[in-house]
Amino acid sequence: MNAEEPSLPRSRQANERLHAMVPGGAHTYAKGDDQYPENLAPVISRGSGAHVWDIDGNRYIEYGSGLRSVSLGHAHPRVTEAVRRELDRGSNFVRPSIVEVEAAERFLATVPTAEMVKFAKNGSDATTAAVRLARAVTGRPRVAVCADHPFFSVDDWFIGTTPMSAGVPAATDELTVTFPYGDLAATEELLTRYRDEVACLILEPATHTEPPPGYLAGLRELADRHGCVLVFDEMITGFRWSEAGAQSLYGVVPDLSTFGKALGNGFAVAALAGRRELMERGGLRHPGERVFLLSTTHGAETHALAAAMAVQATYVEEGVTARLHALGERLAAGVREAAAGMGVGEHVVVRGRASNLVFATLDEDRQPSQRYRTLFLRRLLAGGVLAPSFVVSGALSDADIDQTVDVVAQACAVYRKALDAADPTPWMGGRAVKPVFRRLA
Incomplete structure (x- = not known):
């Protein structure tokens, strides 16, 4: 695991190209680069299972895949095969x-x-x-x-x-x-x-x-x-x-x-x-x-409906919902233990149903903080974890969860330093991430 921040020259260039042509630089506001630490908004090249690669060649364990839409993992074989069967029949x-x-x-x-x-x-x-x-x-x-x-x-x-x-x-x-x-x-x-x-x-x-x-x-x-x-x-x-x-x-x-x-x-x-x-x-x-x-x-469109049918069959036959809950419970327990061990258990807080986990980043007064979120996201990215939330997919392995918990522990160690200094600025690396819904750009 590389603790250094990923190098993203191609992603930064691609983000500039996006902003020149696409309002907001993305087709969903929640995917905007303002949601990520400055200069650390990867542009994705491909995904497989629970992992994605950016155009700079960095690999990440991904959470919240496709804004919670990819719950089986990227390029799931049963889904892609169902889609592939329809493509030659017209859509x-x-x-x-x-x-x-x-x-x-x-x-x-x-x-x-x-x-x-x-x-x-x-x-x-x-x-x-x-x-x-x-x-x-x-x-x-x-x-x-x-x-x-x-x-x-x-x-x-x-x-x-x-x-x-x-x-x-x-x-x-x-x-x-x-x-x-x-x-x-x-x-x-x-x-x-x-x-x-x-x-x-x-x-x-x-x-x-x-x-x-x-x-x-x-x-x-x-x-x-x-x-x-x-x-x-x-x-x-x-x-x-x-x-x-x-x-x-x-x-x-x-x-x-x-x-x-x-x-x-x-x-x-x-x-x-x-x-x-x-x-x-x-x-x-x-x-x-x-x-x-x-x-x-x-x-x-026939291929999308074929995908939906394959998803439903997979959920029912393979017990996917139960797997999502089991993975989420393992992740939540690990993150809570890591945060508590670093003395930030009341500041890095995991919430939600196990299959749909989110995290809160709280400041010295235990109030939600975009600045501390920026610090936390930055350290996750440095450890190869792309996680605007902790929403799991069924493609995650136990090893993925273990690596994520290790990265969270390292992030929490830095978080503790920021809390002790009562100022996360030295660890933010630039402007704070921003909420999607705000009046001014």
């Missing part, structure tokens, strides 16, 4: 492919709490379709989003609630209201205040915290009593909590749910699923007013 036709039938059947067998499904290419389209459908079936204008969950859509109904709301009309923003996670009384107060105005409650069923006992069932009851639609955003919880989603794990069935991320193992596929009575409003077999639910040119 898009003027009528539905038989693959669309097979993919829908596979999905509904995997997620039996859903009665109908429609595929898309990204999660934002699916969540926005859920919101539109909820508004249509209830005749109500307002959307209630969980204030404690970071992202639901690139569309105005959500982006208007963030610090990057430039370009969103105030009239649109006013139609979105928020409720706190885990607080049924506050949610009921919101629904009472906006009586007969809220079309849906949309939330992730769980994130870095488990739902309090009875919370999701309580939301189900509130939605029924107040006549609004309950939507679970399962972009992350789908597959990582259970192949059938958190709704299966916790035994609470939403009216609509959205899936993505792990569904394609890196291939672009998402899904809107839910009760037939609601979903069919976007179809042709009902007497009422039609809803423009989802209609995307590339939403049913």
